[in-house]
Structure formats: C-alpha cells, structure tokens
Amino acid sequence: LFELGVTPIEACSQIGQNYAVVQIDGEIIGYTSHKNSAQIANTLRFWKVAGKNGIPLDLEIGYVPPSTKGQYPGLFIFGGHSRMMRPVKYLPLGKEDIVGPFEQVYMNIAVTAPEIVNDVHTHVEFSPTNILSILANLTPFSDYNQSPRNMYQCQMGKQTMGTPGVGLVHRSDNKLYRLQSGQTPIVKANLYDDYGMDNFPNGTNAVVAVISYTCYDMDDAMIINKSADERGFGYGTMYKVEKVDLSMNRSRGDPITQHFGFGSDEWPQEWLTNIDEDGLPYVGTFVQEGDPIAAFYDEISGKTKVKTYHHSEPAYIEAVNLIGDDSNSLNNSELQTVSIKYRITRTPQIGDKFSSRHGQKGVCSRKWPTIDMPFSETGIQPDIIINPHAFPSRMTIGMFVESLAGKAGCLHGIAQDATPWRFNEEDTPADYFGEQLKAAGYNYHGNEPLYSGATGEELRVDIYIGVVYYQRLRHMVNDKYQVRSTGPVNALTMQPVKGRKRGGGIRIGEMERDAFIGHGTAYLLQDRLLNCSDYTHSAICKDCGSILTTQSSVPRIGGKSTVRCRRCAIKFEDVKSVLNKQKAASGDENEDIYIDDSYIWEDGQGKKFVGGVNTTTVAIPFVLKYLDSELSAMGIRLKYNVEP
Ligand SMILES: [Zn+2]
Incomplete structure (x- = not known):
C-alpha cells in the first residue's frame, strides 16, 4: 500500500x-x-x-x-x-x-x-437470479407479479407448515409444525433443486379453479374439496414438548423424595392403561385433557401421584426422553426429569390459512363434498376453489402462469421451469405453455367448460382451471379461536379478564364504543359495556349522593337489615343536642324530645345512629365504585343526583 x-x-x-x-x-x-x-x-x-x-x-x-x-x-x-x-x-x-x-x-x-x-x-x-434471496428465488414466475405480492410471499414462505428439518425424531423443540403430505412442486424455479428443497417440501400441488361458486369463496375464502382433504391435502401435525421435573419441588442438595414409578399404596388401576410400571407413559398412547401422563411415588406423603395432561387438544405420546442431571451425572443419580413429546394431529379445518406462492392467502371456508363440486369434461374436479376477485387488484399474473404451467406439466409429466426472466414479450409463457396444453388436447388458454356439481348443467362460461402449488400456513383456528359467555373476572374491577388462555373476553375498546354510538345501537352499547361486563347493584344515598357512605344496618330480632347512609345519619348520643339546637333556633324550648325506636339503627360495632334513611339501589358498572374509592383516597368526592 x-x-x-x-x-x-x-x-x-x-x-x-x-x-x-x-x-x-x-x-x-x-x-x-x-x-x-x-x-x-x-x-x-x-x-x-x-x-x-x-x-x-x-x-x-x-x-x-x-x-x-x-x-x-x-x-x-x-x-x-x-x-x-x-x-x-x-x-x-x-x-x-x-x-x-x-x-x-x-x-x-x-x-x-x-x-x-x-x-x-x-x-x-x-445469473440475474443472484439479486434475489433464497426465499424470493422460490417464487415461480415472480417477474410476472406486482412486487408487494412477492414480498408478501417472502413473509408467508417462512410461515408455512412445511418440513422444518430432517432430524425431527431427535429434536425436542417446544412447538414444531410438520406437513405430512408435502410434495415437490410441478412448477419450480431452477434454484429450488440447487437448494435441495425437495428434502423440505412445504406444500401440495392442488387443482385450482378460479370461479365464484356458492359464495363460500367470498373475500379471500377458499373452498376445499372434501375428498381432497380426506386424501391428505395439507394434512399436518404439531409437536409439543413438555418437561416433567420431579426435582422442581425440592431445593438443591436435599435428598430425593419423589421417584418415578408406583408405590405400594392404593392407587387407581386405570392409571396403568396409560402408564408403564416405570411411571412413564407408553409411546403411542392417546391422551386427552386430565389423563395421567406420568406417575411418581412421594415418600413424604407415602402416596403415589400422577401428573396429568393439561392441553385442551388431545394428543399422542410421540416420545419420552430421559434427562440426566448436569450437577452429578457422574455418580449415576436417580432419574428426576423426563421430557415428553406430544404429537397433535391437525387436519385442515374451516378457518385454517392457506396460500399459493404469490402472496395470495386465503382461509378455508368449507370442505365441500365432491359430489357438489364442479367437474370438467375429463372428470377433473378442483381441490380448491378461489374467487376471481382475488386477482384484478393484486395483479398476481405469476399465479395464472403457474396454473397454466402446472396444468401442462401434469398433462405431459414434466416438471416446469419457473425461473424468473426466462420469457419475454416475443416468447411469452402463455404461448409456451399454451402450445403444451394444445398438444395434450386442452384449451390453449387454460380455460375449460365446467359442469355444476349440483345440477349437472354446463356453466355458462369457461373456467380457468390449473395446478397451483399451495402452502398450508401455520395459523390455525385451533390456536386462535376465542369464546366466552361468562367466565373469570378481574378481582379489582369485576370486569372480564383478557387473554385467550384464561377464557377471557374480547375488549370493546374506545373505537368499538364509538362505532356503536355512530350506529345508534344504544342497547347494544349498554349490553356490551354494562350488562355483559361488570354489572352490579349498589346502594346510594339520595340526600348526599354518595355510594361510598351507605352501609347496611344490623337487623333487629324479627326484622330485616336496612341500608342507611352513615354520612347523613346522626349519632344517637348527639341527637338530643342537635335537636335542641334546632329547637332553639325555632324558639320553643321546653317541649319533650321523643324519638321513635324504629328510627334508631346500629352499625354492627355497637354504635347507634338516627336518620340517613333516604337510600335506594342503582345499577352501575363496578369500576365506577372503584373509581369513586380511588378518588376519595385523593380527597375528591363524587356526587350523584339520583332521580326520582
Ligand atoms: Zn347520605
């Protein structure tokens, strides 16, 4: 230098x-x-x-x-x-x-x-494809797509329920998705093979018809052929791993008091259907929520106990791995920890997400019976029906080209090259694959007359039908659905808790509230915000307008408890002086004071009061009471006018 x-x-x-x-x-x-x-x-x-x-x-x-x-x-x-x-x-x-x-x-x-x-x-x-990433290179005919769609696909390519690895048997990830019926795409870019993606398939070739059929394909929904589903289209499994650790309950250095296996005490014989003599479950056992998955003997209580399966989805025991202790593995210490791998089957369900490789995602809306699906002259029925409205605004022409190429590839038994920039204006893919289709006796443009599955009549227009590689995405309703009628509430506010795991509700927030107001749905608003939330009855004093100063009196023998306002009441011992003052003000002093016994009430701590009778009950959200308490702690009083 x-x-x-x-x-x-x-x-x-x-x-x-x-x-x-x-x-x-x-x-x-x-x-x-x-x-x-x-x-x-x-x-x-x-x-x-x-x-x-x-x-x-x-x-x-x-x-x-x-x-x-x-x-x-x-x-x-x-x-x-x-x-x-x-x-x-x-x-x-x-x-x-x-x-x-x-x-x-x-x-x-x-x-x-x-x-x-x-x-x-x-x-x-x-090679011009070198400017694209691995993910982008897996999109077929990406040069025919609007660029945002290619970016969406790069996002979704990572969410596919594909093949996450080849050593799945040895893995113990917390959560793993796996597609059981993966196929190699008929239409693929040349780099697909260079990357060795056939070892990691993440989709299935599907016959796709682009048609508005039965309205179940509205708004990016897609109809799946029920028979295709039964043949294994998009079938996947989920693996979950759970650790059972007996040493969790004792501190380090303490002697082992819990042992895997059964003790000599009495325990239900049913446990043996799932659990072997060593206290661990049989591989292949079907377990549901609450079923025992591991048994251990507790020396201290002298009892045999079980750990139970606590997921709501039923599963199979895939594997049981024994885990040694790092601290003293040399002296062969007793087994205290096992990890259990569950296999949860996930057939495609209504609400599950699918996508082609062109950023065209959709949700399964129905598994339509084959007999009611449209069919072509050769008897082909689509595996998937998607709506034509998915295309004009998104401009994913690459998907049309893939459909065409996939169809031609099927007919001739060839894998099609979908590398970007292989075609140009003079030599278009429509012509190239059109000729192939024509040679196989099909329509040059990929259209076919279809017949209604319901009536058997020919549909009035030819339908674009071809083969597109579909990915199953790992967003599934089973992990997402949320239901609540009544359930757990927050102890402080008495409002429903949030969160799917805890059986909580979905929040009606400020914006949702504004929407209700905007629609004039006052009763719905009250229903969501009060009746289905923290509806409570509360006593209130009509004189001083406070909900905090009311209390119930001690019932007299033979009588009922009453609600009184302590703030407006006068202490019994002060009654005379108070009344005397009033009388002094009005002028006549020498009259006797007599208070009817029914006006006197006790607060439960031995104190007697008179008055404070003007109370009533109102329906309010419980948080209002909580707000009042918080404010009163800061020296701010809320006053309510109650009418009538
Ligand atoms: Zn009062």
Whole structure:
C-alpha cells in the first residue's frame, strides 16, 4: 500500500477533508488523496482477481468516495474471517471475483450482460437470479407479479407448515409444525433443486379453479374439496414438548423424595392403561385433557401421584426422553426429569390459512363434498376453489402462469421451469405453455367448460382451471379461536379478564364504543359495556349522593337489615343536642324530645345512629365504585343526583 502512494500514519503531517483514510480490518494504516485511494482500490481489485502479488480473492476492498452524506470516505479493506461474500464476474479480466457486503454498495454490478455500460460497470452477475434471496428465488414466475405480492410471499414462505428439518425424531423443540403430505412442486424455479428443497417440501400441488361458486369463496375464502382433504391435502401435525421435573419441588442438595414409578399404596388401576410400571407413559398412547401422563411415588406423603395432561387438544405420546442431571451425572443419580413429546394431529379445518406462492392467502371456508363440486369434461374436479376477485387488484399474473404451467406439466409429466426472466414479450409463457396444453388436447388458454356439481348443467362460461402449488400456513383456528359467555373476572374491577388462555373476553375498546354510538345501537352499547361486563347493584344515598357512605344496618330480632347512609345519619348520643339546637333556633324550648325506636339503627360495632334513611339501589358498572374509592383516597368526592 505504501508503494502505491499511501502515507504511513506516523509520517502524516496533515489530515482532513482532502485526505482519504486507509484502514485494514478497522485499523488506520495511513492517509492518501481521494483520487489516489480510488486508484489504489482499482489496482488492488485487478491484482486480486488476477491472482497477482499474493492478494487473496476473498479480500474486501471497500472504497467510499467523498460525498456530503453517507459513510465516511476512505479506503476500507477487510480480510478477516467469517465474512459473507458472493461471486460475481469481473469484467476487465472476465474472471470470478468475490465481493462482500461493504464494498458491494459502492460497486457497479450489472444484472445482465446487455445492461453493461462501458466505463460504468466493472462487474456483471453470473445469473440475474443472484439479486434475489433464497426465499424470493422460490417464487415461480415472480417477474410476472406486482412486487408487494412477492414480498408478501417472502413473509408467508417462512410461515408455512412445511418440513422444518430432517432430524425431527431427535429434536425436542417446544412447538414444531410438520406437513405430512408435502410434495415437490410441478412448477419450480431452477434454484429450488440447487437448494435441495425437495428434502423440505412445504406444500401440495392442488387443482385450482378460479370461479365464484356458492359464495363460500367470498373475500379471500377458499373452498376445499372434501375428498381432497380426506386424501391428505395439507394434512399436518404439531409437536409439543413438555418437561416433567420431579426435582422442581425440592431445593438443591436435599435428598430425593419423589421417584418415578408406583408405590405400594392404593392407587387407581386405570392409571396403568396409560402408564408403564416405570411411571412413564407408553409411546403411542392417546391422551386427552386430565389423563395421567406420568406417575411418581412421594415418600413424604407415602402416596403415589400422577401428573396429568393439561392441553385442551388431545394428543399422542410421540416420545419420552430421559434427562440426566448436569450437577452429578457422574455418580449415576436417580432419574428426576423426563421430557415428553406430544404429537397433535391437525387436519385442515374451516378457518385454517392457506396460500399459493404469490402472496395470495386465503382461509378455508368449507370442505365441500365432491359430489357438489364442479367437474370438467375429463372428470377433473378442483381441490380448491378461489374467487376471481382475488386477482384484478393484486395483479398476481405469476399465479395464472403457474396454473397454466402446472396444468401442462401434469398433462405431459414434466416438471416446469419457473425461473424468473426466462420469457419475454416475443416468447411469452402463455404461448409456451399454451402450445403444451394444445398438444395434450386442452384449451390453449387454460380455460375449460365446467359442469355444476349440483345440477349437472354446463356453466355458462369457461373456467380457468390449473395446478397451483399451495402452502398450508401455520395459523390455525385451533390456536386462535376465542369464546366466552361468562367466565373469570378481574378481582379489582369485576370486569372480564383478557387473554385467550384464561377464557377471557374480547375488549370493546374506545373505537368499538364509538362505532356503536355512530350506529345508534344504544342497547347494544349498554349490553356490551354494562350488562355483559361488570354489572352490579349498589346502594346510594339520595340526600348526599354518595355510594361510598351507605352501609347496611344490623337487623333487629324479627326484622330485616336496612341500608342507611352513615354520612347523613346522626349519632344517637348527639341527637338530643342537635335537636335542641334546632329547637332553639325555632324558639320553643321546653317541649319533650321523643324519638321513635324504629328510627334508631346500629352499625354492627355497637354504635347507634338516627336518620340517613333516604337510600335506594342503582345499577352501575363496578369500576365506577372503584373509581369513586380511588378518588376519595385523593380527597375528591363524587356526587350523584339520583332521580326520582
Ligand atoms: Zn347520605
């Protein structure tokens, strides 16, 4: 570098805007002019690709030109380990160069050869698909889609209920989804095979008809052929792992008092149907909520106890793994922990989510019986029916092309290449696959007359029907549905709790409230916000308007308890003086004071009161009372006018 004109850091007399820093792996080596640093970068790159002067091919030469914004200008060279790099073609030598993420953004890499502009581009991609990620490369005909749809697919490709790995037997993830009936797509990009995706299938080829049929395909809903479902379309399983740890209840160092297995005491014989003599469940056992999954003997109580299965979904025991103790595994300590892997079957259900590879997601609305599904002249019935309205606004033409290619591939028994940028305006996929369809005796455009499954009549228009690869997404109703009539409430506010797990409700928030008001649905509003929430009866004093000062009196023998306002009542011992004062004010002093016994009440702590009788009961939300209490603690009083 110094021979190329870099001034070593020790020899630098002046540095500043006009000089470019030269760094290797983050360490400042020296300075040079901006013009020279660009020159050095070009020279180094030439040497690097040519293999001259011992410069390694994986060296990253990041030249940052001077600018008013962005990164600090200079020459940044990286040669460390574990940097991500990728191959591109270096034009001056026509050889492979390896570039990294830092330098790449300051380089001019053409995507295709015809795109190269002299004196601008230094590199060209080996394949135009290199600009796409692994995920994006799995979308067939992505060049025919509107770009946001391709991005949605990249999101959904990660949510598929596919094949998460090849060593599933040995894995014990908390939750794992697996598609049992995965297929290789008929229509796939060439990189699909390079990535070895056939080892990890994440979808099924489905015959898809684009037709508005029975209204069950409205609004991105899709009808699934019941027979397709029964043949295993989209069938998947979920694996859950639970740990049973007997050492949880004792502190470290204490002797073991709980042992897996059965004790000599009395215990129900039914336990043996699920659990073996060692206290662990049989592999393959079907368990439902509340069923025993492991038995252990507790020395302290002298009893045999069981742990029970506590998920609402029934499952099969897939595997039982014994877990050793890290602390003293050397001296062969007794087994205290096992992990149990459950297998939960998940057939496609109404409400489950599916998607093609073009960002076209949908929810299963019905499993339609085959006899009522439309059929073609050759007797083909669709596995899936989707609505034509899914297309105009989304412009996922790639899905039409895939459908066409899939159909032609089926008819000729070939896997179709769906790599982007293989076709152009002169040589369109519609023609290419149309010819294939024609050769097989089908309509050139992929349309077919269909017959109504209900009446047997021919539908008045030809229907676009073909084969599309569908992914099952791992958002399933079983994990999401929420129901509540009455249930647990918050102890402080008496309002329903939230959360699906706890059987809570769905909140009617401020915006929902505004919608009710806007629609004029006053009774619905009251129903949601009061009757179905924290409806309570509360006593209130009509004189002072307080709900906090009311209390019930101690019932007299033979009588009933009454509600009295303590605030408006007068203490019995003060009654005379109070009344005397009133009389003094009015003038006649010498009259006897007599209070009827029925006016006197007791508060339960031995104190007697008179008055405070003007109370009534109102229906209020309980939180109002809570709010009143909180405010009174701050010295603020709420007063209610109760009428009549
Ligand atoms: Zn009162």
